[in-house]
Amino acid sequence: MSNTSRTALITGASAGIGAAFARHLAAEGYSLLLVARRQDRLTEIADELTRKHGVRCTVLAADLSDPSAPSQIMEYAQAHGIAIDVLINNAGLSGKSAFADTPWPKLAAEIQLMVTALTELCHRVVPGMQERGWGRIVNLSSLAAFSPPGASLLYTGIKSYVLGISQSLDMELKPQGIHVTALCPGFTRSEFHDTMGTRDAANKLPALLWQEADAVVREGWNAVMKGKPVCVPGVVNKVVASSVRPLPVSLQYHLGNRLNPFKEN
Numbered sequence: 001m002s003n004t005s006r007t008a009l010i011t012g013a014s015a016g017i018g019a020a021f022a023r024h025l026a027a028e029g030y031s032l033l034l035v036a037r038r039q040d041r042l043t044e045i046a047d048e049l050t051r052k053h054g055v056r057c058t059v060l061a062a063d064l065s066d067p068s069a070p071s072q073i074m075e076y077a078q079a080h081g082i083a084i085d086v087l088i089n090n091a092g093l094s095g096k097s098a099f100a101d102t103p104w105p106k107l108a109a110e111i112q113l114m115v116t117a118l119t120e121l122c123h124r125v126v127p128g129m130q131e132r133g134w135g136r137i138v139n140l141s142s143l144a145a146f147s148p149p150g151a152s153l154l155y156t157g158i159k160s161y162v163l164g165i166s167q168s169l170d171m172e173l174k175p176q177g178i179h180v181t182a183l184c185p186g187f188t189r190s191e192f193h194d195t196m197g198t199r200d201a202a203n204k205l206p207a208l209l210w211q212e213a214d215a216v217v218r219e220g221w222n223a224v225m226k227g228k229p230v231c232v233p234g235v236v237n238k239v240v241a242s243s244v245r246p247l248p249v250s251l252q253y254h255l256g257n258r259l260n261p262f263k264e265n
């Protein structure tokens with residue numbers, strides 16, 4: 001089957017890493033179903049990619065912190081005759097306020113977006129991939145899943161879940177032609193820190209810690225195509241991930257508490 005007859009569903013495609021995935025996969029000839037809340041941004045990207053690469057590009061505005069969103073996306077795809085061959089589970093954000101000070105609905109929305117919706121979309125696309133004997137799933141985890149836990153954030157726990165479930169899914173599904181990769185970027189240029197409200201602190205971090213979104217996407221896509229269940233993109237991030245993991249938990253905790261650049265007190 002050629003790429004032109006395959007479709008990728010990309011969540012969080014209106015900015016950053018998701019938009020970079022859209023550009024990368026359109027250039028490879030994949031048709032796209034782009035999802036995020038900002039329809040105008042999705043439409044702009046879809047128009048650009050259809051013009052440039054002649055691929056079929058469909059957009060759907062959805063809020064993935066709404067529990068009904070994954071089923072609505074899949075119903076839309078079915079109604080429009082779109083089979084999902086590639087799933088890029090990318091939509092995400094991080095809160096920065098202290099756990100105890102954050103209202104529960106805000107924390108619940110983060111879990112719904114990055115844990116439940118991500119897992120439900122995997123569950124909903126896998127049967128079709130099994131029938132066709134081919135599928136690729138990239139779940140956005142983070143270097144935070146390896147590095148010391150930043151104080152007071154749900155983010156580390158959520159991204160550790162994404163890392164773990166992606167590895168398990170890959171083991172279960174690879175014999176059926178479906179590869180699953182946890183993509184674990186470090187600091188990546190996108191709108192992430194504007195949304196989080198940490199742009200000033202982020203701008204003070206050394207340049208060598210940063211990667212461009214398209215470099216992250218290139219490495220992540222190569223990894224899933226080669227069947228690698230975990231991808232930490234970039235040399236610096238690989239060094240961080242491999243040097244922190246073997247440390248005793250007490251030392252990881254101490255380092256995380258001391259070095260978290262976004263800690264407010």
Ligand SMILES: NC(=O)c1ccc[n+]([C@@H]2O[C@H](COP(=O)([O-])OP(=O)(O)OC[C@H]3O[C@@H](n4cnc5c(N)ncnc54)[C@H](OP(=O)(O)O)[C@@H]3O)[C@@H](O)[C@H]2O)c1
Nearest residue numbers: 012014015016017036037038064091092187188190191192
């Ligand atoms: N940038 C980093 O340093 C970094 C590092 C490690 C991991 N990551 C992970 O990479 C992924 C992409 O982040 P990014 O850096 O590209 O950030 P970004 O530029 O802020 O993009 C986030 C995307 O997620 C979408 N999104 C957020 N909340 C949503 C919701 N409720 N429903 C639907 N879509 C939603 C946003 O679209 P709308 O606002 O239009 O809905 C946007 O398209 C995230 O999972 C993030 O955790 C980022």
